[in-house]
Amino acid sequence: MTTTTAPLALSRPQIQRSPRHTAIIYLKEAKYEFLKNLRLRMYTMSVLSFPIMFYVLFGLLLNGHQAIAGTSVPAYMIATYGTFGVMGASLFGTAGGLASDRGLGWLQVKRASPMPPFAYFTAKVVTSMIFSAIIVLALFALGYAFGGVRMPLGQFALLVGTLVAGSLPFSAMGLALGYFTGPNSAPATINLIYLPMSFCSGLWVPFMFLPKIVQQIAVVMPPYHLAQLALGIVGAGRHEPNAAHWEMLAAFTMICLGVARIGFQRDKGKLYG
Amino acid sequence: MAQSVDGKTRIDSRPDAPNGAGGPKMIETLEQPRSAGIANSNLVVASLEGVNMNYGSVRALRGVDFRVNAGEVVALLGPNGAGKTTAVKLLLGLLQPNSGRARVFGGDPTNPENRMRTGAMLQVGRVPETLRVREHIDLFSTYYEKPMALGEVLAAAGLEKLSDRKFGDLSGGQRQRVLFALAICGDPDLVFLDEPTVGLDVEARRMLWDEIRRMVDRGKTVLLTTHYLQEADALADRVAVINKGEIIAQGTPAEIKAKTAGKRIRCITSLNLNALRQIPGVTEVKEDREAVEIHAIEAEPIVRELLARDAGLSGLEVSSAGLEEAFLELTRDTTNEANQSN
Numbered sequence: 001m002t003t004t005t006a007p008l009a010l011s012r013p014q015i016q017r018s019p020r021h022t023a024i025i026y027l028k029e030a031k032y033e034f035l036k037n038l039r040l041r042m043y044t045m046s047v048l049s050f051p052i053m054f055y056v057l058f059g060l061l062l063n064g065h066q067a068i069a070g071t072s073v074p075a076y077m078i079a080t081y082g083t084f085g086v087m088g089a090s091l092f093g094t095a096g097g098l099a100s101d102r103g104l105g106w107l108q109v110k111r112a113s114p115m116p117p118f119a120y121f122t123a124k125v126v127t128s129m130i131f132s133a134i135i136v137l138a139l140f141a142l143g144y145a146f147g148g149v150r151m152p153l154g155q156f157a158l159l160v161g162t163l164v165a166g167s168l169p170f171s172a173m174g175l176a177l178g179y180f181t182g183p184n185s186a187p188a189t190i191n192l193i194y195l196p197m198s199f200c201s202g203l204w205v206p207f208m209f210l211p212k213i214v215q216q217i218a219v220v221m222p223p224y225h226l227a228q229l230a231l232g233i234v235g236a237g238r239h240e241p242n243a244a245h246w247e248m249l250a251a252f253t254m255i256c257l258g259v260a261r262i263g264f265q266r267d268k269g270k271l272y273g
Numbered sequence: 274m275a276q277s278v279d280g281k282t283r284i285d286s287r288p289d290a291p292n293g294a295g296g297p298k299m300i301e302t303l304e305q306p307r308s309a310g311i312a313n314s315n316l317v318v319a320s321l322e323g324v325n326m327n328y329g330s331v332r333a334l335r336g337v338d339f340r341v342n343a344g345e346v347v348a349l350l351g352p353n354g355a356g357k358t359t360a361v362k363l364l365l366g367l368l369q370p371n372s373g374r375a376r377v378f379g380g381d382p383t384n385p386e387n388r389m390r391t392g393a394m395l396q397v398g399r400v401p402e403t404l405r406v407r408e409h410i411d412l413f414s415t416y417y418e419k420p421m422a423l424g425e426v427l428a429a430a431g432l433e434k435l436s437d438r439k440f441g442d443l444s445g446g447q448r449q450r451v452l453f454a455l456a457i458c459g460d461p462d463l464v465f466l467d468e469p470t471v472g473l474d475v476e477a478r479r480m481l482w483d484e485i486r487r488m489v490d491r492g493k494t495v496l497l498t499t500h501y502l503q504e505a506d507a508l509a510d511r512v513a514v515i516n517k518g519e520i521i522a523q524g525t526p527a528e529i530k531a532k533t534a535g536k537r538i539r540c541i542t543s544l545n546l547n548a549l550r551q552i553p554g555v556t557e558v559k560e561d562r563e564a565v566e567i568h569a570i571e572a573e574p575i576v577r578e579l580l581a582r583d584a585g586l587s588g589l590e591v592s593s594a595g596l597e598e599a600f601l602e603l604t605r606d607t608t609n610e611a612n613q614s615n
Contacts, residue, residue: 017418028415032408039403039439097401104398109455112365112393112465114385114416183399268369 026119033123034130037093047092047131048138051085054204055139060146068206071236074147076206078139079230082163083223084203085135090170091177091190093128098178099186102267125171132167136160151234159233166226169249172256173222179263197221207238222252316343317379318463318494319364324373326359326518333359335518337373341463341496346489348509349498356518357498358396361467364496365393377463389418392461394452394469402441406432406451409440410458417459429484430454431477445472453481457488464488466497470504482508536572539564539590542583552578564588 017025037043059077068076101107110120137160143149151159174190181189200217201224202210210218218224225245231237320340326333334356341347349357362368363375366382377387400409407423414420427433430450435443440451449472456464466485470478485495485508499505505512506526514522514529522529535556541564542549549558549567554575557568569575572591579586 021418025415028412032404032412035408036401036403100399105395106397106400108362108367109393109395109397109400109452112367112388112391112395113413113455114388114459 022116025116026122029115029119029123030126033097033127037097037127037131043092043096047085047089048135050088051081051135052138052142054084055081056142058204059139060142064147069208069236071231071234072147072149074143075149075151075234076231076236078136078143078149078159079163079234079236080203080206080227082136082139082159083166083201083227083230084198085139086132086163086167086226087170087198087203087223088194089131089135090128090167091174091194092187093131094124094171094174095177095181095190096174096186097124098175099181100183102178103183121175124175125168128171128174129164129167133160133164136163155233159230162229162233163226166229166249169222169226169253169256172253172260176256176259176263179260179267197223200224201227203227222249225249317341317376318343319377319496320375321360321363321370322374322376324360324363324370324375326356326363326368326370333518334363334370337515337518337520339513339520339523341494343494344489344492345510346485346495346497346508348505348512349496349515350500350502350505350512351498351515352500355515357500357515358467359518360515361393361395361465361496361498365391365395365465389459390462391465392456392459392463393465393467394456395465395467396471397452400440400448400452403439405436406438406440406443406454407436409451410436410454413455414458417461419460420458421460426454426458429457429487431480446474446477449473450477450481453484457484461493463494464496466495468498468500470499470501478504535568535570535593537592538567538569538572538575538579539588539592540567540579540586541565541588542579542586544579544583548582 055077059074059081063073066073098107101110107120111117140149140156140160177190177193178186198204200210200214201221202218203223207215207218207224207227225248228237228240229242229245232239232242317340321334321337324334324337324339337356337360339349339360349360351357359368363370364377364382366375366377366384366388375382377384378390380387382388382391404412407427410423410426414423414426420426421429423436424433427436430453432447432450432454435447438447440448443451449469453466453469456466469485470481473481482504485497489495495508497504497508509526512522512524512526512529513520539561544565546558546560546565549555549565552575554569554571555567556570559566567575576589576591579589
């Protein structure tokens with residue numbers, strides 16, 4: 001009965017979760033990540049209210065009856081402020097939480113549990129996409145109600161789908177940032193990248209009104225490529241091939257995931273707090 | 274037959290003390306207590322085997338051999354910075370040792386099957402504050418195959434009335450109880466509690482102790498770290514005293530006490546310290562303000578001698594060296610006392 005192989009006798013047969021159980025874990029992880037951010041005023045205030053406020057001010061109140069490149073300003077700015085909103089929701093949704101979870105020990109509690117590690121990251125990305133969708137839909141609803149924005153259903157779906165998919169590169173960027181910033185420095189670091197990048201990509205001031213030098217910088221900025229994809233759908237793009245934009249975004253996503261992976265590996269075997 | 278097993282498993286608990294720097298140190302492993310669950314005492318549930326762990330140039334653990342048997346409550350006792358948390362994190366697979374190995378249920382601690390059977394309460398700087406108590410528990414319960422019912426977890430952690438509260442609205446002690454709830458919600462066989470009662474008031478601490486005892490009654494195994502001596506004494510079947518990354522003594526609380534058994538005699542006397550040290554049976558003499566403190570195996574012969582030599586002796590007190598005393602004795606060369614904060 002008691003033998004030297006006692007430790008083995010304690011081991012149960014290997015536990016294999018059912019696909020259903022795994023699905024429930026992923027769902028709950030995402031649900032609570034979403035609730036957590038929804039109740040976090042810091043997050044909702046900065047992430048939701050800024051793009052909506054800017055859109056109402058610059059897209060509807062000040063320039064609502066004008067047009068840029070043959071597209072009405074309210075439609076044009078759904079694309080640009082939509083990109084701005086998606087970028088903010090994704091960067092803050094991933095980097096902010098990850099940096100503080102990592103730096104202040106919460107991630108270790110989760111890692112010590114039988115949580116599938118991938119569920120944690122998926123929940124952050126999914127939550128970012130949901131907030132991205134909320135922002136884009138809110139902008140569209142405002143444009144529809146007060147800016148006379150009309151488009152066929154297919155075009156609408158394509159616009160929303162493109163912008164929400166655009167959350168992925170910025171979520172990847174957020175994961176990379178979350179691994180290389182501390183819990184206190186993360187928000188400032190995000191803003192330091194987010195705001196200048198938004199400006200340089202023509203998200204605040206339409207591309208053609210940007211100074212020449214900034215226009216040259218814009219082409220290497222990921223948000224520029226997402227904005228151009230969205231602008232193309234509302235008929236105001238610069239007529240560059242869409243494939244090129246997608247390729248740039250995909251390449252950027254891969255680089256960020258690579259950096260995040262380096263951070264993940266570096267974290268293993270390191271003590272925090 | 275049990276003895277041969279016992280003999281075998283005991284081998285690895287004897288550290289071949291790497292007497293590097295500190296000269297003759299008290300490095301010793303006491304015999305395993307026979308009282309603690311004889312039927313189970315041979316099943317090693319968690320162990321550190323010759324573990325060295327460095328953070329850069331800081332040696333957090335040095336040649337640590339340590340194990341936890343099934344059904345035991347083991348306390349890792351030591352001041353802050355002694356290496357307690359590092360030991361727990363190694364056993365949780367959150368850290369990899371520089372040399373030696375950590376085993377849980379005879380396997381690698383990072384093994385998902387092992388994680389399914391362990392629960393952990395760690396010291397956390399920030400927990401998501403906008404989620405409610407029951408939501409946190411719900412999420413962690415989901416990770417496990419056969420979690421406890423929510424009501425059971427809430428009751429065990431004393432959180433029934435707080436289940437709808439957001440984590441951010443809880444007091445420090447209440448937060449500790451939520452972390453405890455997360456450690457036990459999966460009904461794990463092995464529970465790691467890192468400083469579980471820091472910040473708890475007396476009543477909450479007693480409640481947590483009761484809960485830990487109930488878990489052991491149900492056949493669970495508990496490893497807790499503490500710098501509260503009273504806690505180790507009250508809860509543990511076995512205590513491992515750790516200081517500066519080394520396990521300097523292991524045994525039952527009684528055995529730890531026995532290691533520095535003896536009496537403490539305090540008095541005001543005109544005899545000089547050297548003369549006092551010459552008295553047979555005296556193990557230590559030190560000045561304590563206007564008085565002297567004398568440690569001895571037995572008090573009576575010393576007291577007789579003192580009174581004979583110094584008629585003017587006054588303020589005589591005799592007390593026994595408790596676990597607290599033992600602890601101070603064992604970790605005497607720590608420069609600063611264990612402070613309560615982290």
